[in-house]
Amino acid sequence: MTKKTPEDAFEAVRKVFTEYLEKHGHRKTPERFTILKEIFATEGHFDIETLYIRMKNHKYRVSRATLYNTIELLLDCGLVTKHQFGTNYAQFEKSTKLRQHDHFIFNDNGDVIEFYDPRIEEIRTSLEKTYSVEVTNYSLTFYGHPRTKK
Amino acid sequence: MTKKTPEDAFEAVRKVFTEYLEKHGHRKTPERFTILKEIFATEGHFDIETLYIRMKNHKYRVSRATLYNTIELLLDCGLVTKHQFGTNYAQFEKSTKLRQHDHFIFNDNGDVIEFYDPRIEEIRTSLEKTYSVEVTNYSLTFYGHPRTKK
DNA sequence: TTAGATGCAAACGGTTTGCAGGGAA
DNA sequence: TTCCCTGCAAACCGTTTGCATCTAA
Numbered sequence: 316m317t318k319k320t321p322e323d324a325f326e327a328v329r330k331v332f333t334e335y336l337e338k339h340g341h342r343k344t345p346e347r348f349t350i351l352k353e354i355f356a357t358e359g360h361f362d363i364e365t366l367y368i369r370m371k372n373h374k375y376r377v378s379r380a381t382l383y384n385t386i387e388l389l390l391d392c393g394l395v396t397k398h399q400f401g402t403n404y405a406q407f408e409k410s411t412k413l414r415q416h417d418h419f420i421f422n423d424n425g426d427v428i429e430f431y432d433p434r435i436e437e438i439r440t441s442l443e444k445t446y447s448v449e450v451t452n453y454s455l456t457f458y459g460h461p462r463t464k465k
Numbered sequence: 466m467t468k469k470t471p472e473d474a475f476e477a478v479r480k481v482f483t484e485y486l487e488k489h490g491h492r493k494t495p496e497r498f499t500i501l502k503e504i505f506a507t508e509g510h511f512d513i514e515t516l517y518i519r520m521k522n523h524k525y526r527v528s529r530a531t532l533y534n535t536i537e538l539l540l541d542c543g544l545v546t547k548h549q550f551g552t553n554y555a556q557f558e559k560s561t562k563l564r565q566h567d568h569f570i571f572n573d574n575g576d577v578i579e580f581y582d583p584r585i586e587e588i589r590t591s592l593e594k595t596y597s598v599e600v601t602n603y604s605l606t607f608y609g610h611p612r613t614k615k
Numbered sequence: 616t617t618a619g620a621t622g623c624a625a626a627c628g629g630t631t632t633g634c635a636g637g638g639a640a
Numbered sequence: 641t642t643c644c645c646t647g648c649a650a651a652c653c654g655t656t657t658g659c660a661t662c663t664a665a
Contacts, residue, residue, distance in 0.1 A: 340644095341644085342638090343639075344645065362629090364629080378646065378647040380649095381647075399550075399551050399552075399553075403553055403554075403629070404629055404630085405630090419592060430595070434588050435588065438584050442580055442607060446578055446580070447612045448571075448578075448609050448610065451572065453605070453606060455588075456605075457600045457602075459598050460601065462593070490619095491620090514653095526622080527622080528623065529623095530620095530622070530623080531622075553630070553654070554654055554655090
């Protein structure tokens with residue numbers, strides 16, 4: 316068994332997007348794949364403006380409208396996750412489905428810690444049972460600061 | 466022991482706000498108390514625009530600027546809670562501190578179920594221990610739809 | 616008396632929309 | 641060739657800011 320290279324991983328992602336586009340009758344434009352690539356080369360969270368600047372710096376000709384449009388598609392096919400950390404602009408994150416996690420945000424500078432606690436699944440399950448609903452997604456975010464020394 | 470009337474309850478709230486204003490050297494203007502009263506007469510969630518319209522309908526002369534300003538104070542003294550349910554406008558809710566709860570949002574119409582699961586406190590505690598942080602507040606929201614029948 | 620609050624309207628900034636031109640199918 | 645997609649810029653809309661006026665202290 317051979318180890319997967321990052322290139323292999325991105326190929327898998329590209330394939331997911333391609334199949335999604337085909338299934339929904341959307342065109343496979345070069346812009347869409349360029350944006351996908353740029354996002355998957357990004358670690359951590361980003362917002363549209365940051366992505367726009369980064370692509371401009373990389374000499375890509377792209378418009379914000381296309382970024383919003385494409386992000387919408389990527390959200391729909393589950394390759395990207397959207398967060399609204401209490402600000403009035405959205406932040407996004409590539410979602411590899413490999414590592415489900417939630418967030419702790421530092422109040423002062425917006426830094427992010429990612430964590431995972433399986434008990435969230437228990438809460439989800441009992442919620443679904445109690446109210447006869449089906450959860451499609453959720454958001455758990457803690458806010459705070461470093462523990463102060465006594 | 467006599468039962469508390471809603472009026473008593475609001476008096477307690479008014480007192481919290483009054484003391485907060487005094488402590489921080491803010492003026493006790495009639496506008497601020499009118500807004501407080503209007504908010505505590507509101508069930509469920511609301512946004513600034515809705516509150517503004519409601520107060521206009523009640524023939525109050527108030528500006529959006531003052532609403533934003535006052536909400537900020539109410540958030541600071543813990544009488545109101547802010548939510549950002551994935552939309553780009555904020556929603557608020559009076560917080561009585563009597564019933565801590567989280568939310569389930571119906572994807573199609575934005576309806577809200579409030580629930581409480583104590584396991585969230587366990588998650589919070591282990592997060593604080595693991596990362597040496599102190600949680601000041603958090604947001605847990607599930608999104609979904611009614612369970613489909615088989 | 617005076618510094619903080621208010622109402623109004625303009626500014627701000629992230630997101631959405633309209634439209635002419637371009638390119639995937 | 642068709643019509644979906646793109647880039648650009650204007651519009652949109654929730655929120656913030658500037659300023660003249662008012663008022664709680």
